[in-house]
Amino acid sequence: MGALSHIKVLDLSRVLAGPWASQILGDLGADVVKIERPGGGDDTRSWGPPYLLDEAGQPTGEAAYFLSTNRNKRSVTVDMSQPSGQALIRQLAAQADVVLENFKVGGLKQYGLDYDSLHAINPRLVYCSITGFGQTGPYAERAGYDFLIQGLGGLMSLTGEPDGDPQKVGVALTDIMTGLYATIGVLAALADRERTGKGQHIDLALLDVQVACLANQAMNYLTTGQAPKRLGNAHPNIVPYQAFPTADGDMILAVGNDGQFAKFCEVAGKDWAQDERFSTNRARVTNRQVLVPLIRQTTVMKTTAEWIAALEAVAVPCGPINTLEQVFADPQVQHRGLRLDLPHPLAGHAPGVASPLRLSASPVSYRNGPPLLGQDTEAVLHDWLALSAQQIHALREQQALG
Incomplete structure (x- = not known):
């Protein structure tokens, strides 16, 4: 019943x-x-x-x-x-x-x-x-x-x-x-x-x-009086939180905190987590125009599958951009x-x-x-x-x- x-x-x-x-x-x-x-x-x-x-x-x-x-x-x-x-x-x-x-x-x-x-x-x-x-x-x-x-x-x-x-x-x-x-x-x-x-x-x-x-975007406007702009796949309040190119396509990188960013940097072989421009989310949002191109230059060096395997191993949220055919073939979806x-x-x-x-x-x-x-x-x-x-x-x- x-x-x-x-x-x-x-x-x-x-x-x-x-x-x-x-x-x-x-x-x-x-x-x-x-x-x-x-x-x-x-x-x-x-x-x-x-x-x-x-x-x-x-x-x-x-x-x-x-x-x-x-x-x-x-x-x-x-x-x-x-x-x-x-x-x-x-x-x-x-x-x-x-x-x-x-x-x-x-x-x-x-x-x-x-x-x-x-x-x-x-x-x-x-x-x-x-x-x-x-x-x-x-x-x-x-x-x-x-x-x-x-x-x-x-x-x-x-x-x-x-x-x-x-x-x-x-x-x-x-x-x-x-x-x-x-x-x-x-x-x-x-x-x-x-x-x-x-x-x-x-x-x-x-x-x-x-x-x-409109959730956080409405509050971004109501608290500042500044209307948010279109950011494509990027997030207005979190960086890096968007799609990045890989050697064979694209992937989503969804870094939600500074600890996850440090783990990402370790996998990527970069010292960005020690750079005061990028060490905190607030700094990364302020300096996204500098950081995002650096990440894009790095992510194209491996395939989507290679990135996902390496980042999932250290609990950094990431994933592919699936077609609907891939969605319904996904083992979790099945x-x-x-x-x-x-x-x-x-x-x-x-x-x-x-x-x-x-x-x-x-x-x-x-x-x-x-x-x-x-x-x-x-x-x-x-x-x-x-x-x-x-x-x-x-x-x-x-x-x-x-």
């Missing part, structure tokens, strides 16, 4: 931030019902190529993007534009513990599916709204997208080479972080409900999350079981990436792969609402279902 096996989640979200949160809740055992529009479903179902291939090597039409964030869910197609569809979602919400949604501010009110409407029929409901800019403020009506928020929220000003263009991160990191905060907020609200017996509304904004996650293969009705099985959560008493479980559009409609309506086949047929006649 998963930690959340007693929890029912009604997921009205789509794309990434909301589905990322509901997938985590599903991994932890929650019964997650994903409401999708008939005909098309979640936008990411068509965000390809690439698509999942069947056993004959042919595309199934199921986009890899959708597969990345929708396991452990059941798909129900409901036409929200129909009054009977709206009524059906309200019935499901009355049985739910959690609702997740990422519609524009006020977008669900016209359907009677906003927080106030659903709270009135289910006071214990935890209702999480994910938007670009939050429920209030001058930008509240704007649509928010990860790329836009990475720029607006300052992350791109910190990412990229000093003499190059600002860069976004290679995955939709703001969406992912928002999904994680949504999960945390839902779990906190569920814990509070155990004490108060009441649910609550969670107002979560991508911009808020992005600014909050030992931890980070690649999954889950059953899939069109392809036989679908690959996936495991949850990083390792709970000793209530571990995550992988009960089913990402669903086909609407594949669980009848089962969910029977399980949650005890509807008969005749009642479900009537809903189809009313065009409430896909």
Whole structure:
């Protein structure tokens, strides 16, 4: 039994931030019902190529993007534009513990599916709204997208080479972080409900999350009034802490203290640790423009593997820069079981990436792969609402279902 096996989640979200949160809740055992529009479903179902291939090597039409964030869910197609569809979602919400949604501010009110409407029929409901800019403020009506928020929220000003263009991160990191905060907020609200017996509304904004996650870089600015600059792979507060070239590629050197730096110098055959310009991290940060070129001239003399073997032997943090092929071939990644293969009705099985959560008493479980559009409609309506086949047929006649 998963930690959340007693929890029912009604997921009205789509794309990434909301589905990322509901997938985590599903991994932890929650019964997650994903409401999708008939005909098309979640936008990411068509965000390809690439698509999942069947056993004959042919595309199934199921986009890899959708597969990345929708396991452990059941798909129900409901036409929200129909009054009977709206009524059906309200019935499901009355049985739910959690609702997740990422519609524009006020977008669900016209359907009677906003927080106030659903709270009135289910006071214990935890209702999480994910938007670009939050429920209030001058930008509240704007649509928010990860790329836009990475720029607006300052992350791109910190990412990229000093003499190059600002860069976004290679995955939709703001969406992912928002999904994680949504999960945390839902779990906190569920814990509070155990004490108060009441649910609550969670107002979560991508911009808020992005600014909050500027972490030390935000504090570097707030304590000095000086905006940090792009440093490429270098660290603003630690030196050496960046990528360096080797004889056959590159490696990451992540020296976290003066003792590690002295060990690195010993392996490199250099006396930099005795040089007052480099003996402390504060001095190294001040003199990075002198030290970094000296290190680069040294690291190119050995291969990446030679450096890693020598530095790991003396506990100096270092590592390669892997391609994804190398990542999933890595023995540690394989030992931890980070690649999954889950059953899939069109392809036989679908690959996936495991949850990083390792709970000793209530571990995550992988009960089913990402669903086909609407594949669980009848089962969910029977399980949650005890509807008969005749009642479900009537809903189809009313065009409430896909």
